[in-house]
Amino acid sequence: MKSINNFCKTYKPLIETIGILIALVLLVFTFWSTLISRDILRLSQQQEFNKQLPIWDFAVNDTSDIISVKPFSPDVKIQIANAYFPSKIFRQKQWPIDPPDFKLYLLMFKFDIAALFKNTFPYDKNVIDIAPRGAAPVLLEINYIQYGESRTVWGLFEIQYLIERSSLEPKVQLKGMFFLKYCNKQEGLNELESLAESFSKSLDSLKNKKVK
Numbered sequence: 001m002k003s004i005n006n007f008c009k010t011y012k013p014l015i016e017t018i019g020i021l022i023a024l025v026l027l028v029f030t031f032w033s034t035l036i037s038r039d040i041l042r043l044s045q046q047q048e049f050n051k052q053l054p055i056w057d058f059a060v061n062d063t064s065d066i067i068s069v070k071p072f073s074p075d076v077k078i079q080i081a082n083a084y085f086p087s088k089i090f091r092q093k094q095w096p097i098d099p100p101d102f103k104l105y106l107l108m109f110k111f112d113i114a115a116l117f118k119n120t121f122p123y124d125k126n127v128i129d130i131a132p133r134g135a136a137p138v139l140l141e142i143n144y145i146q147y148g149e150s151r152t153v154w155g156l157f158e159i160q161y162l163i164e165r166s167s168l169e170p171k172v173q174l175k176g177m178f179f180l181k182y183c184n185k186q187e188g189l190n191e192l193e194s195l196a197e198s199f200s201k202s203l204d205s206l207k208n209k210k211v212k
Contacts, residue, residue, distance in 0.1 A: 053153060054144065058177040065107040067159070067177055069097055069142070077145045078102050084139040084189065085109070086196030089116070097140075109136070109159070110172040117163050117170045131163040133175060137195035139188045154188045156180040156195070 055072040069081060081097035083104055090112050097104045113136065135158035143152045160175040183191065 053182055054142075054146065056142075056155075056179065060174050060176055062174040065110060065174070066103045066105055067174060069102045069104065069140070071144065073146075075146055078142060079145060079150065080141075080143040082141045084141070084192060086137060086192050086199075088193065088196045089136065089199060106159070106174060110161075110174070113161060113163070113172045114170045117165070117172075118168075121165075133160055133162050135160050135178075136199055137180075137192055138177075139192045141185070153182055154185050155182045156188055156191060158195075 054076045057070045057072045059068040059070065060066075061068070069078065071078060078099070080099075081102050083095045083097055085093055085095065087093045090109065092108060095104065095108075113134075117131065138157050138159055140155050140157055141152065142155070143150065145151075157177050157179055159177050162173045162175055164171050164173070
């Protein structure tokens with residue numbers, strides 16, 4: 001016991017230093033564990049929130065220039081829906097999606113896309129032009145009822161189309177719509193214009209990629 005006391009007195013500063021270091025390590029480890037737990041909680045909350053977001057199905061009728069918006073789940077009922085297009089590309093920025101079948105009429109969309117193609121590429125009567133499948137951005141605002149609650153979501157989507165020209169006027173065919181992401185209103189409107197810039201650049205790039 002005496003030798004232990006002598007050892008402690010001799011190495012007291014070292015023992016205290018080691019104790020402080022161990023305490024600091026435990027403090028850092030606790031802080032790090034707290035951060036990880038918080039991130040896991042946020043991820044879990046986000047995943048749970050995402051599970052509540054509806055999945056949408058789209059029916060394309062190119063002959064009638066229509067894309068119909070339908071909830072994939074039968075417990076979701078759409079009340080009001082609107083589509084927003086980038087003003088840099090399309091003449092009409094906000095288009096209603098008409099109830100009760102919630103059809104998005106895209107005749108003017110096809111006219112605007114055809115006009116862009118016509119203005120970008122000169123017509124050659126000896127050539128049939130077929131452009132690679134394109135995609136134009138659109139922001140959807142959808143108010144729906146699910147489990148007795150009314151909710152509104154904003155989501156970025158892209159409308160797929162194909163352009164063919166065998167005469168002066170290009171022909172635009174609707175091919176589908178696919179989901180990009182959910183967002184808030186302002187984020188969606190800002191990103192819509194940003195996607196419009198990319199869309200314009202992709203159209204210009206077709207000058208070198210167009211199939212003849």
